[in-house]
Amino acid sequence: MFCFQCEQTAGCKACTSAGVCGKTDNTARLQDELTGALITAARKGAEVSDALLLEGLFATLTNVNFDDGAIAALIKRVNQPFYDMYEVRDADEDVRSLKSLLLFGARGVAAYAYNCAALGYDVAGICAYIRKALAAVGDDGYGMDELLPLVMECGKVNFEVLELLDKANTSTFGTPAPVKVTQTVEPGAFIVISGHDLGDLKLLLEQTQGRGVNVYTHGEMLPTHAYPELAKYPHLKGNFGTAWQNQQKEFADVPAAFLFTTNCLMPPKESYADRVFTTAAVGYPGLVHIGGDKDFAPVIEKALALGGYAEPRTITGINGGGSVTTGFGHGAVLSNAGTIVDAVKSGAISHFFLVGGCDGARPGRNYFTDFVKQTPEDTIILTLACGKYRFNDLDIGELGGLPRILDMGQCNDAYSAIKVALALAEAFGCGVNDLPLTMILSWYEQKAVSILLTLLYLGVKNIRLGPTLPAFVSPNVLNFLVESFGIAPTTTAAEDIKAILG
Numbered sequence: 093m094f095c096f097q098c099e100q101t102a103g104c105k106a107c108t109s110a111g112v113c114g115k116t117d118n119t120a121r122l123q124d125e126l127t128g129a130l131i132t133a134a135r136k137g138a139e140v141s142d143a144l145l146l147e148g149l150f151a152t153l154t155n156v157n158f159d160d161g162a163i164a165a166l167i168k169r170v171n172q173p174f175y176d177m178y179e180v181r182d183a184d185e186d187v188r189s190l191k192s193l194l195l196f197g198a199r200g201v202a203a204y205a206y207n208c209a210a211l212g213y214d215v216a217g218i219c220a221y222i223r224k225a226l227a228a229v230g231d232d233g234y235g236m237d238e239l240l241p242l243v244m245e246c247g248k249v250n251f252e253v254l255e256l257l258d259k260a261n262t263s264t265f266g267t268p269a270p271v272k273v274t275q276t277v278e279p280g281a282f283i284v285i286s287g288h289d290l291g292d293l294k295l296l297l298e299q300t301q302g303r304g305v306n307v308y309t310h311g312e313m314l315p316t317h318a319y320p321e322l323a324k325y326p327h328l329k330g331n332f333g334t335a336w337q338n339q340q341k342e343f344a345d346v347p348a349a350f351l352f353t354t355n356c357l358m359p360p361k362e363s364y365a366d367r368v369f370t371t372a373a374v375g376y377p378g379l380v381h382i383g384g385d386k387d388f389a390p391v392i393e394k395a396l397a398l399g400g401y402a403e404p405r406t407i408t409g410i411n412g413g414g415s416v417t418t419g420f421g422h423g424a425v426l427s428n429a430g431t432i433v434d435a436v437k438s439g440a441i442s443h444f445f446l447v448g449g450c451d452g453a454r455p456g457r458n459y460f461t462d463f464v465k466q467t468p469e470d471t472i473i474l475t476l477a478c479g480k481y482r483f484n485d486l487d488i489g490e491l492g493g494l495p496r497i498l499d500m501g502q503c504n505d506a507y508s509a510i511k512v513a514l515a516l517a518e519a520f521g522c523g524v525n526d527l528p529l530t531m532i533l534s535w536y537e538q539k540a541v542s543i544l545l546t547l548l549y550l551g552v553k554n555i556r557l558g559p560t561l562p563a564f565v566s567p568n569v570l571n572f573l574v575e576s577f578g579i580a581p582t583t584t585a586a587e588d589i590k591a592i593l594g
């Protein structure tokens with residue numbers, strides 16, 4: 093196998109015998125065949141529905157689908173000869189680098205489009221771009237000159253899909269409002285729901301109503317507490333645990349059912365594997381998969397059989413906090429725009445940091461906790477995605493009537509951060525790069541790649557990226573990113589803060 097699509101890739105180079113994520117050699121081969129079949133279909137213009145295209149790509153993202161049977165079934169449905177993915181891997185290193193950026197970015201776009209389509213939104217235009225990108229990945233005649241514009245276009249299309257997803261989520265579930273969420277689990281049966289799919293959470297809340305089963309969010313589901321149409325269910329009680337990479341520890345022996353709607357699923361340990369369920373593009377051999385009918389009865393029955401805790405139990409954040417605050421999407425932040433602009437003008441707020449992105453297992457990710465802890469008291473931290481669990485239970489005080497840490501939502505809500513940045517730039521009559529705003533991004537998987545491409549498409553400069561740089565970025569492509577956009581790797585929190593504010 094050869095896979096280097098995520099941040100935890102073996103030796104910062106590539107997983108070649110088994111995935112650090114737990115993906116087997118055979119699963120990797122099948123995922124390549126699925127990608128290769130979708131590439132052939134895109135090149136030939138063969139009939140593959142938008143739904144199948146998106147599900148097929150989503151299934152190849154990191155920590156989504158480990159189930160060989162499910163991947164083989166997708167290959168059968170695509171029903172095309174495989175383009176050989178080793179053609180990409182064996183290409184000139186810059187071509188390999190740009191084709192990988194394009195493919196991984198397209199996978200991220202596909203994941204977001206999948207969530208839009210699930211709420212009934214039209215993604216035909218997005219899918220047309222994805223087909224174009226896949227066809228380019230499979231075109232051996234493409235070089236740097238042809239690939240670079242397509243990579244930038246990926247950022248543009250991802251911006252469009254994030255905007256559409258914001259519309260889909262807020263039109264369906266209301267505008268998020270700030271809320272403090274407990275990390276304490278009440279006695280009694282409960283289900284923990286993980287992933288990014290708000291529609292699945294809504295269905296689960298409906299199906300558990302009056303059943304004596306409480307629902308807790310996990311990981312990227314935390315921001316759902318802020319949506320009026322989800323928060324209105326009294327049995328949506330709180331949040332369980334921290335970010336995805338801690339699940340094997342946090343789920344061990346817990347008397348509850350777990351439902352994964354999207355990434356990030358880790359191979360379940362024996363002590364809780366009998367109570368993990370998957371749905372949509374997620375899969376793992378031996379786990380019960382809830383199909384398109386979204387009948388969560390097996391999940392509910394499992395939760396009732398396990399019965400939950402007898403006493404309240406708090407699973408604290410990584411800094412020991414017992415609650416977390418979320419719901420500062422663009423709606424909530426921009427309703428305070430006047431106060432924020434005045435605070436910047438008066439000097440009460442000196443700088444904004446967007447410390448966002450994915451969490452992961454690498455020890456170097458302490459950087460993000462250290463960074464937030466060391467920021468001066470007159471600065472605001474905007475955050476989103478699962479990387480926030482490194483610091484979202486910290487109490488670092490308030491500024492101008494707002495908490496200093498503002499959780500804008502999931503990685504799926506990156507549009508909120510962009511919208512706030514653009515609104516601030518307009519209020520100050522300057523460009524985004526002239527604002528007292530610096531982006532400190534943590535990346536892990538392919539959705540983060542597509543978000544990074546969006547920021548580059550918007551011309552955002554001087555992003556700091558960590559904890560390591562992507563293995564698929566060649567020295568020449570890195571040079572291009574450094575020279576054109578000033579991207580820099582993270583160093584230490586103290587040095588970076590000094591350099592930014594100095």
Ligand code: FSO
Binds near residue numbers: 479538540
């Ligand atoms: Fe995290 Fe996983 Fe949201 Fe990612 S849960 S790492 S970028 O899949 O999707 O932030």
Ligand code: SF4
Binds near residue numbers: 098110111114
């Ligand atoms: Fe390795 Fe990441 Fe690929 Fe898994 S997804 S095989 S950890 S590079």
